[in-house]
Amino acid sequence: MLHLSVGPQSLAASVGLPLNLFRCHARRAEKAALMTNDRLTLAQVVLLGTYAVGMAFGQVLFKLAAQRFPVSAAVGEQLTSLLGNTYFFVAFAFYCALAICWVWILTFTPLSRAYPFVALAFAITPMLGG
Numbered sequence: 001m002l003h004l005s006v007g008p009q010s011l012a013a014s015v016g017l018p019l020n021l022f023r024c025h026a027r028r029a030e031k032a033a034l035m036t037n038d039r040l041t042l043a044q045v046v047l048l049g050t051y052a053v054g055m056a057f058g059q060v061l062f063k064l065a066a067q068r069f070p071v072s073a074a075v076g077e078q079l080t081s082l083l084g085n086t087y088f089f090v091a092f093a094f095y096c097a098l099a100i101c102w103v104w105i106l107t108f109t110p111l112s113r114a115y116p117f118v119a120l121a122f123a124i125t126p127m128l129g130g
Helices: 008-015 020-026 029-037 042-067 075-083 086-106 111-129
Strands: none
């Protein structure tokens, strides 16, 4: 007799995932319900707006790094030049910091409400880039 069950536990067992994976995420359901019922606070809007400006600023830093990149040089010289490019390392560190901030913001802001602010960076970047 063929037995089909369609629960998360049977799905987890069929693909070899630990059963407690689903139980762990189920505990977050209460917190997720709280996040989706609220409007964005002024603090969240300010944080997300600042994040969008930071993303645009990071793009400008990467452009400054690219302007100091020797295009016609050999690959080894290009890599050496990149390792000595201060703008590249500042931009990279800045983007790493922004990634940490983004994860922190998503701990209390739903992705569906936060992500439209990322689109602001697409409008701000050309304004900063001149």
